[in-house]
Amino acid sequence: MIRLFIRDDLAAGRGVVLDEAQSRYLAAVMRLSVGDALLVFNGRDGEWRASVTSLGKRAVTLAVGEPSRPQAGGPDLELVVALVKRARLETIVEKAAELGAARVRLVVTERTNADHTRVDRLQAIATEAAEQTGRLDVPEILPPAKIDRLVGEWPQGRRLLFCDEAGDARPVLEALRGEPAGPWAVLIGPEGGFSPAERARLRELPFAIPASLGPRILRADTAAISALTLWQAALGDWRT
Amino acid sequence: MIRLFIRDDLAAGRGVVLDEAQSRYLAAVMRLSVGDALLVFNGRDGEWRASVTSLGKRAVTLAVGEPSRPQAGGPDLELVVALVKRARLETIVEKAAELGAARVRLVVTERTNADHTRVDRLQAIATEAAEQTGRLDVPEILPPAKIDRLVGEWPQGRRLLFCDEAGDARPVLEALRGEPAGPWAVLIGPEGGFSPAERARLRELPFAIPASLGPRILRADTAAISALTLWQAALGDWRT
Numbered sequence: 157m158i159r160l161f162i163r164d165d166l167a168a169g170r171g172v173v174l175d176e177a178q179s180r181y182l183a184a185v186m187r188l189s190v191g192d193a194l195l196v197f198n199g200r201d202g203e204w205r206a207s208v209t210s211l212g213k214r215a216v217t218l219a220v221g222e223p224s225r226p227q228a229g230g231p232d233l234e235l236v237v238a239l240v241k242r243a244r245l246e247t248i249v250e251k252a253a254e255l256g257a258a259r260v261r262l263v264v265t266e267r268t269n270a271d272h273t274r275v276d277r278l279q280a281i282a283t284e285a286a287e288q289t290g291r292l293d294v295p296e297i298l299p300p301a302k303i304d305r306l307v308g309e310w311p312q313g314r315r316l317l318f319c320d321e322a323g324d325a326r327p328v329l330e331a332l333r334g335e336p337a338g339p340w341a342v343l344i345g346p347e348g349g350f351s352p353a354e355r356a357r358l359r360e361l362p363f364a365i366p367a368s369l370g371p372r373i374l375r376a377d378t379a380a381i382s383a384l385t386l387w388q389a390a391l392g393d394w395r396t
Numbered sequence: 397m398i399r400l401f402i403r404d405d406l407a408a409g410r411g412v413v414l415d416e417a418q419s420r421y422l423a424a425v426m427r428l429s430v431g432d433a434l435l436v437f438n439g440r441d442g443e444w445r446a447s448v449t450s451l452g453k454r455a456v457t458l459a460v461g462e463p464s465r466p467q468a469g470g471p472d473l474e475l476v477v478a479l480v481k482r483a484r485l486e487t488i489v490e491k492a493a494e495l496g497a498a499r500v501r502l503v504v505t506e507r508t509n510a511d512h513t514r515v516d517r518l519q520a521i522a523t524e525a526a527e528q529t530g531r532l533d534v535p536e537i538l539p540p541a542k543i544d545r546l547v548g549e550w551p552q553g554r555r556l557l558f559c560d561e562a563g564d565a566r567p568v569l570e571a572l573r574g575e576p577a578g579p580w581a582v583l584i585g586p587e588g589g590f591s592p593a594e595r596a597r598l599r600e601l602p603f604a605i606p607a608s609l610g611p612r613i614l615r616a617d618t619a620a621i622s623a624l625t626l627w628q629a630a631l632g633d634w635r636t
Contacts, residue, residue, distance in 0.1 A: 247487075251520050251618055251621075254612060254613075254614055254615065254618050255610075255612075255618070255622070256610070257616075288613065288615075289610075289612040289613050289614070290612055290613045291612055321423055321573060327629065327634050327635055327636070328629065328634075329569075329630070338432060362414050365594035366636075368632035369529075369634070370495075370629075370633060371494070371496075371633055371634075372494060372495075372496060372529040372530050372531055373493055373494075373529050373530045374529070374530065375494065375528075378491055378495070378621065379623065381491075381618065381621045381625070382495075382621065382622075382625040385621070385622040385625045385626060385628070386625060386629055389568065389569050389610075389626055389629075390565060390569070390612055392613055394567050394568075394608075394609070394611075395567055396567070
């Protein structure tokens with residue numbers, strides 16, 4: 157069944173006018189008809205059944221029916237990832253949504269050779285992945301910030317799983333053993349790795365837990381998926 | 397440093413004539429010069445330093461120098477994966493190489509809508525990923541087989557981690573607890589899932605351990621990466 161993320165409040169009997177992109181998707185791509193059923197969610201009011209009430213080229217309207225699932229949040233897990241090439245960054249954002257990350261922070265490091273990206277495009281990818289994976293919220297994509305500034309303003313109480321490719325860190329599962337489930341972030345560096353100065357600084361941070369992702373060199377997208385998976389399995393909602 | 401997988405035997409002082417594709421890569425893409433250093437491996441004789449001795453348009457020659465790493469195999473871990481769309485299958489093969497799978501078996505299931513693929517192209521992707529990830533062998537890509545036949549001829553002693561999206565299986569880390577490290581395979585179904593009949597048959601196999609990959613719907617590539625990661629972390633070479 158099609159699932160759509162919308163901005164409107166959701167309640168039984170409400171009418172919803174979809175935006176042009178979603179209208180085109182339902183009418184032209186999925187070829188829905190008046191009366192067809194779908195699911196809608198907005199990240200606040202849970203998931204609801206809805207049905208198509210009119211099909212215009214630029215505006216499809218829906219009527220909200222019964223609730224199908226109450227709102228539920230996932231774990232407070234962030235992905236902090238260095239800007240990498242566009243295709244891999246898009247994969248990382250899609251996978252972060254599937255793997256239940258609450259938000260994705262883009263960071264600029266010494267060996268990052270870009271300082272901007274199309275955040276709106278990444279947000280659209282995250283939204284589509286959230287629709288398909290069945291979650292009830294959409295991860296927020298935050299614009300690039302310098303890593304020094306990010307760790308300088310780090311909020312109290314959030315731990316950071318620092319995926320350190322340099323090799324002498326403990327394996328992730330061992331590093332996470334006995335740690336609390338509370339707010340976390342996973343940090344993935346650029347393809348060229350962190351500079352020695354960055355590594356030294358990251359390893360000294362009191363909230364950082366350095367960990368190793370095995371003996372082989374991983375691309376940034378693989379490292380991000382593996383680290384989020386291991387965190388979810390050890391401390392997140394894959395445990396039950 | 398560039399790493400190349402070659403077919404020739406490797407020993408100090410040997411000369412190697414590269415094939416046309418590798419010659420073009422070194423000469424035209426990487427723009428190496430005579431005397432430049434690289435690393436070579438063949439899956440049998442370990443990794444060796446080598447240097448460019450001549451640069452032709454169609455044939456680059458190398459001289460093998462000193463050994464840099466002795467041959468070492470990874471765990472005996474197979475990925476058994478249903479044929480999915482080309483782009484995702486290519487991602488899966490690349491990631492299986494990075495994550496240390498020994499081989500990839502392609503399978504046709506009831507809900508697979510293809511029965512062939514370019515195995516030679518997938519093998520090339522696996523080779524390139526093996527070169528970049530630093531491993532000393534290349535995962536073998538086996539041509540598609542029907543899943544019924546594959547499980548009917550299953551070798552004694554190999555366990556199968558059956559990633560079952562239907563939801564009542566135990567989490568992977570729990571399912572793997574106490575299991576031996578010996579030969580294993582990870583099974584990932586098609587995007588539409590296994591049919592009820594296939595699921596019932598798979599769950600009855602004495603060598604199959606059903607396991608869940610969390611509460612969200614994962615694409616096949618994400619499921620493959622997550623399952624290989626968890627196996628490596630629980631029983632493979634990510635433990636130390």
